Amino acid sequence: MKNKYILAFLFVMGLSTSCKKFLDTEPTDFYTPSNYYETAAQLQVGLNGIYSNMMYGPMYGQVLNFNFTSATDEMLPNISVNGDNRGLYYSYDAGHNNVAGVWRWPYIGINNANVLLDNINKPTMNEKERGYIKGQALFLRAFNYFILTTHFGGVPIVLHSPGIADTNIPAASQVEVYEQIVADLKEVAILLKGRTASNLGYNDQVTITAVHAMLARVYLHWAGFPTKDVSKYADVIVYADSVINSGLHDLNPDYKQVFINLCQDKYDVKENILEWGSAGAAAGVANKGGNDIGNFVGINSSLYFVNNVPDPSSYLSAGWVSITKKLFDSYEVVPTSTLVNKASLDTRRDWNCADYIYAINNGTSTRYKLNRNNPWQMPCGKFRREYCPQEIRINGSYNINWPVIRYSDVLLMKAEAENQVNGPTTAAYDAINLVRKRGYGTMYGNIVKDITVENGGSGYSTANPPEVTISGGGGSGATGIAIVSGGKVTGVKLTSRGSLTTSGPYFSSAPTVTIAAPTTGVTATATATITNGTEYLLTPGLSKADFQLAVRDERMRELCFEAYRRTDLVRWGNFVGDMREFANYASANGISVSSTGNPNGYQGISGITSRHLLLPKPTYELNLNKALVQNPGY
Structure with a gap:
């Protein structure tokens, strides 16, 4: 099946190079829109190609969950700033290769979707199935536009496969991009009505609750900076409630099991509303050869050999990113604990903040855990490659699905929006407290x-x-x-x-x-x-402002390393100020001490300015599209 996916991808890539002149003769020895998409199966192959795009390296296979999300107040790179050729810090410019990729690859996905949508009515087929394919294609187009607008602001909106002359397309405003995303998603909600992950048995294809959850996410960003249309918080509540009241989703009682399941290619259709599929994905979704999830943002490990044979318990992981002391200290502890790092009441801390790496003693040829007791040097432990199947541990890349939307995120969106509209109501408290109850491990009893x-x-x-x-x-x-x-x-x-x-x-x-x-x-x-079963409860009687701060901290504790924090800080409206405040905190709390801190990480965040609210529009695109205007500061 992989050859078909590659064929579909190359076919659409060929269409995107529209600067060439084509003969009027109808081709017969290769595929074009005029002689493809003749059957339902060909539509499905085209759809698979759009899905496949989401997990390539420049997308969620690496860049979107690592390169431009790794320098915030929850995690920081630990490698040399001078070696920043990946966009890990804030020294990138418009010519940066990964900046170009964040622009190019979503537009490839959009173009793939447009070609399919332009030909959706060609085959004779079951209309319900046609609607399912159309709905998924529209969702994927909308999601790619969401990637673009949250990274670049206003971007060109292209809704059909462009012609040869369509080169100078001005950027639409961010509001216009959100309007288009919502229009697509609302149409998808009609087309995919009744299509659920529980019926499918897997969650790496778009379902109705994924659509509603994504609408909630889009409205949440629309309500925040820079568009600041606070009326959209009410829409967040509507669509978050739709997911919550569907009865189709629930929290896994064990936080760490969510990520172990991802490493072991097990579908948790209640917790994970949508995943991007990697190799071993469900039928109908394109397989990818591998990704870097759990590698750069993971627990350091070198491959260990015994008698020149890789030990099955070992694995490769670079661990280029460390947690922050701010994240570590945000988890509640047992005050009477006598441990150096006091025992945490929150089970999430010791999973997300790993206090060890794997090292090799060359003198005795043994592999062991090396303790990392200082939070500034603890690796990010959420995606642990040691839980992946043994047969793939010796590879440099892994086949872990990416969690696009988790149920806990929906609950936290509900809590935040409810507070913004109605204040810290019982409904707002119930939503955040359910996330906390699972985090404390006491959903169904005491531990x-x-x-x-x-x-x-x-x-x-x-x-x-x-x-x-x-x-x-x-x-x-x-x-x-x-x-x-x-x-x-x-x-x-x-x-x-x-x-x-x-x-x-x-x-x-x-x-x-x-x-x-x-x-x-x-x-x-x-x-x-x-426990007595009440430790998880958020302090009652908080003001609206204090409840909002509690939501911000809870999102960090729950969703750290899942590519939310930077865009969250931006939409909350004080990204530069928050990062400068964090830099001052880090300086006062030992980050610059080379033996126990993370000086490279500190150096990487010391020059943040307002230009870093957005990525620069790539130089190559500005040279091609004369109607584009560069983002401020670049």
């Missing part, structure tokens, strides 16, 4: 909250800490590792706080903690406490 060492014992080894067993209390799945210093157990770090599934079992009372005895010495003792 282990913390473990306190009562007696550290004696005779223990730091190199070989004792085994810790957590049992009883009606629950299961809690695990921990002992922290040893000076021959004593000084703490127990929870590696799992319980079995986070719908049925649990969860803890009804504190479990028993058993620390293995040392070879010689005194056995350490510890006790556990469990």
